[in-house]
Amino acid sequence: xxxxxxxxxxxxxxxxxxxxxxxxxxxxxxxxxxxxxxxxxxxxxxxxxxxxxxxxxxxxxxxxxxxxxxxxxxxxxxxxxxxxxxxxxxxxxxxxxxxxxxxxxxxxxxxxxxxxxxxxxxxxxxxxxxxxxxxxxxxxxxxxxxxxxxxxxxxxxxxxxxxxxxxxxxxxxxxxxxxxxxxxxxxxxxxxxxxxxxxxxxxxxxxxxxxxxxxxxxxxxxxxxxxxxxxxxxxxxxxxxxxxxxxxxxxxxxxxxxxxxxxxxxxxxxxxxxxxxxxxxxxxxxxxxxxxxxxxxxxxxxxxxxxxxxxxxxxxxxxxxxxxxxxxxxxxxxxxxxxxxxx
Amino acid sequence: xxxxxxxxxxxxxxxxxxxxxxxxxxxxxxxxxxxxxxxxxxxxxxxxxxxxxxxxxxxxxxxxxxxxxxxxxxxxxxxxxxxxxxxxxxxxxxxxxxxxxxxxxxxxxxxxxxxxxxxxxxxxxxxxxxxxxxxxxxxxxxxxxxxxxxxxxxxxxxxxxxxxxxxxxxxxxxxxxxxxxxxxxxxxxxxxxxxxxxxxxxxxxxxxxxxxxxxxxxxxxxxxxxxxxxxxxxxxxxxxxxxxxxxxxxxxxxxxxxxxxxxx
Numbered sequence: 001x002x003x004x005x006x007x008x009x010x011x012x013x014x015x016x017x018x019x020x021x022x023x024x025x026x027x028x029x030x031x032x033x034x035x036x037x038x039x040x041x042x043x044x045x046x047x048x049x050x051x052x053x054x055x056x057x058x059x060x061x062x063x064x065x066x067x068x069x070x071x072x073x074x075x076x077x078x079x080x081x082x083x084x085x086x087x088x089x090x091x092x093x094x095x096x097x098x099x100x101x102x103x104x105x106x107x108x109x110x111x112x113x114x115x116x117x118x119x120x121x122x123x124x125x126x127x128x129x130x131x132x133x134x135x136x137x138x139x140x141x142x143x144x145x146x147x148x149x150x151x152x153x154x155x156x157x158x159x160x161x162x163x164x165x166x167x168x169x170x171x172x173x174x175x176x177x178x179x180x181x182x183x184x185x186x187x188x189x190x191x192x193x194x195x196x197x198x199x200x201x202x203x204x205x206x207x208x209x210x211x212x213x214x215x216x217x218x219x220x221x222x223x224x225x226x227x228x229x230x231x232x233x234x235x236x237x238x239x240x241x242x243x244x245x246x247x248x249x250x251x252x253x254x255x256x257x258x259x260x261x262x263x264x265x266x267x268x269x270x271x272x273x274x275x276x277x278x279x280x281x282x283x284x285x286x287x288x289x290x291x292x293x294x295x296x297x298x299x300x301x302x303x304x305x306x307x308x309x310x311x312x313x314x315x316x317x318x319x320x321x322x323x324x325x326x327x328x329x330x331x332x333x334x335x336x337x338x339x340x341x342x343x
Numbered sequence: 344x345x346x347x348x349x350x351x352x353x354x355x356x357x358x359x360x361x362x363x364x365x366x367x368x369x370x371x372x373x374x375x376x377x378x379x380x381x382x383x384x385x386x387x388x389x390x391x392x393x394x395x396x397x398x399x400x401x402x403x404x405x406x407x408x409x410x411x412x413x414x415x416x417x418x419x420x421x422x423x424x425x426x427x428x429x430x431x432x433x434x435x436x437x438x439x440x441x442x443x444x445x446x447x448x449x450x451x452x453x454x455x456x457x458x459x460x461x462x463x464x465x466x467x468x469x470x471x472x473x474x475x476x477x478x479x480x481x482x483x484x485x486x487x488x489x490x491x492x493x494x495x496x497x498x499x500x501x502x503x504x505x506x507x508x509x510x511x512x513x514x515x516x517x518x519x520x521x522x523x524x525x526x527x528x529x530x531x532x533x534x535x536x537x538x539x540x541x542x543x544x545x546x547x548x549x550x551x552x553x554x555x556x557x558x559x560x561x562x563x564x565x566x567x568x569x570x571x572x573x574x575x576x577x578x579x580x581x582x583x584x585x586x587x588x589x590x591x592x593x594x595x596x597x598x599x600x601x602x603x604x605x606x607x
Contacts, residue, residue, distance in 0.1 A: 190464050191461060191462060194461040194468065195472075195475070198448045201437075201448075202437060202448045205440075208419075209436070210448075211423070212428065212430075212431070212435075212515075213449045213511055213514060213515040214423035214515050215448075215451050216418075216420045
């Protein structure tokens with residue numbers, strides 16, 4: 001039964017543009033979807049390997065800038081008289097490059113910081129995001145700095161010989177985000193429910209024991225960082241081509257915090273956690289905006305977040321699983337709290 | 344009787360923590376298929392020796408070799424992949440997971456699918472997972488905790504958790520097992536069960552290095568015993584000889600105790 005829940009959810013989500021008339025709400029669905037994908041990628045690191053990346057938005061932003069610049073083209077003078085010129089490429093290459101380059105950055109950050117782990121990893125990731133933000137802000141020739149990259153082309157879908165379609169509209173973008181979200185979910189599911197995933201979880205639970213049975217801890221931490229960054233890069237690319245304008249504010253700490261909130265409230269270390277948390281914290285701003293003044297909105301947002309953590313410290317998904325556990329004996333209560341195999 | 348081949352060789356190993364000498368100069372050999380016990384009073388350096396052998400600690404001096412390969416500078420996971428696998432003094436299991444998942448995690452080195460197989464869940468991934476599941480059942484049955492397979496590791500009785508610790512080590516497919524005080528805190532029947540497991544493993548040709556305080560057990564199962572005190576080896580030999588050794592008696596019972604033992 002449980003295995004059909006994701007299928008039913010996706011089927012329901014697929015019907016949304018058919019009955020939802022309000023473009024403002026549909027827009028909220030799309031941006032929520034994009035941030036949910038980013039939250040899923042963060043969950044791989046935070047929930048499964050136990051490493052808190054507080055600069056996760058860096059990978060998201062890098063994905064956005066790489067994708068936008070690939071599609072827009074640029075002409076940059078690196079040093080005296082030496083120009084690097086890039087002609088605009090189709091958006092799909094930008095999307096792929098965003099994944100590859102964000103993944104590469106994940107590799108570098110992981111390789112650098114997992115030697116020290118824990119608090120040091122948090123510091124390295126924060127610093128990395130700040131450095132990238134400053135580069136985006138100050139390398140005006142490449143990124144136009146605070147003036148923002150504008151006129152980013154929308155995603156083009158199609159096949160040679162059949163024809164192409166530009167995804168200007170919200171409906172097209174909605175299905176694109178849904179599709180990428182499903183792929184990201186399946187990739188993460190396959191990864192964590194495998195030998196590789198067990199190795200990641202093992203090193204979070206008991207590193208010495210993991211080492212003693214031959215698990216190369218650093219290798220799997222770096223692998224998690226690569227996959228996590230690559231998926232965040234994909235989400236960033238979707239963001240750039242949907243909004244069609246990006247500026248250095250994309251690297252704001254606030255976005256990282258939003259992702260962390262989504263993961264923690266939904267339930268870190270569960271597959272469904274970031275999806276539930278993402279949906280919730282995507283919906284709350286839209287809902288409170290309909291009746292509260294701007295200052296009150298943020299207070300309500302924060303109060304709601306604190307309430308969830310206070311009542312359900314493990315997150316929403318583990319709490320639901322506990323509720324539906326077949327025989328709620330004491331052992332199973334503990335089991336579902338730490339479950340990592342949530343479908 | 345097969346020829347005696349040294350499996351693990353420890354040569355002039357010394358460990359210093361700042362000014363403290365944990366191990367002064369340690370030399371001994373564990374032969375293939377042998378069960379050698381390392382005993383000594385608390386603080387004698389037994390666990391330090393374990394940590395050096397398995398790569399958790401770098402020796403200040405000396406060399407450890409396993410089947411001719413030097414272990415110096417190898418990381419713990421590399422030592423494990425050579426077939427030298429340890430258990431820990433305190434219970435060491437993945438508490439939040441089922442017994443079965445614990446062993447599955449321990450089988451890490453046996454998996455043969457790569458990242459692409461895993462991400463796309465290709466046939467090779469499924470086949471590899473099936474093999475790992477079968478291997479996990481085999482190990483659980485061997486150790487005798489197969490009936491608890493779906494229970495939470497952290498909820499097992501103490502003795503069973505220790506057995507699971509051994510099952511985890513066995514999952515790494517060791518040719519030599521290092522057991523750090525495996526029966527400490529076990530009751531008599533649990534200890535008996537553990538000794539039967541040791542006998543089974545020995546029948547399969549497993550080389551075992553045992554650190555243990557339970558003297559009846561050590562005397563009962565060991566081929567040879569090495570006695571450490573203050574970081575030095577003070578005696579080495581078969582159980583009967585160790586039991587009579589005046590140095591050993593003095594180390595365990597003190598000077599007065601040694602005199603009493605001599606008069607008795």
